[in-house]
Amino acid sequence: MILAAHQPNFMPWIGYFHKMSRADKFVLADDVQYTTQSFINRTRIKTAHEKQWLTVPVLTKKQGCQKINEVRIDTSRNWQKKHWKTLVVNYSSAPYFDQYADFFEQIYQQEWQFLVDLNVALIDFLRQELAITTSLFPSSQIALDLTSSTERIIGLAKELGCDEYLSGSGGSQDYLDEKQFQEAGICLKYNQFQHPVYTQQFGNCVSGLSVIDLLFNQGAEVGQYYINPSHVVLESLDWQL
Structure with a gap:
């Protein structure tokens, strides 16, 4: 069984779901420290002026060190209306935007209190649109008293009955102890x-955007192909890509 894990980011990019699709179980690391200026409360979309951040305002002043699942949204800010207007302005002409408009409009009409609840709701919806059947597990619901990243991941793998851990290919190699994985009998691989x-x-393809850009422009079927091409056959692939 393959395990992967990541923080519950806000409307993540394509690579987030690519890694998720290759795991049997995916841990949403919601009880690790929240970091500002990260993808936990913001994402990027494309506009006529290239990339633009969509940021969910959160309460951080006088809060000290917070875990992700403790972070509250700043409800005094009219961020929902701003987000929705930005999506409509930049994606209303996209071929598949209308298929998703009702869902996102409803998301932005809700009064969210905790960032993690908003993020997980969006991740779960996007996961289903991309036909990903990987099971999700919030780390806050798995009791582990371990400090280092490597020990924590090994503990999660054992707790969930997994013998392989699929890590991202970014900076993970800097903090994961490959020897500890080997000693624990957990195979460590990089996605x-x-x-x-x-x-x-608005012109040429820009990478690193939220996966909603792919869904709005190409639809779920093409999105599923890019996430896991072995599971999808596209008769119209030649004109959609």
């Missing part, structure tokens, strides 16, 4: 992801 080039609004 390899090549960002697809696809037709977007």
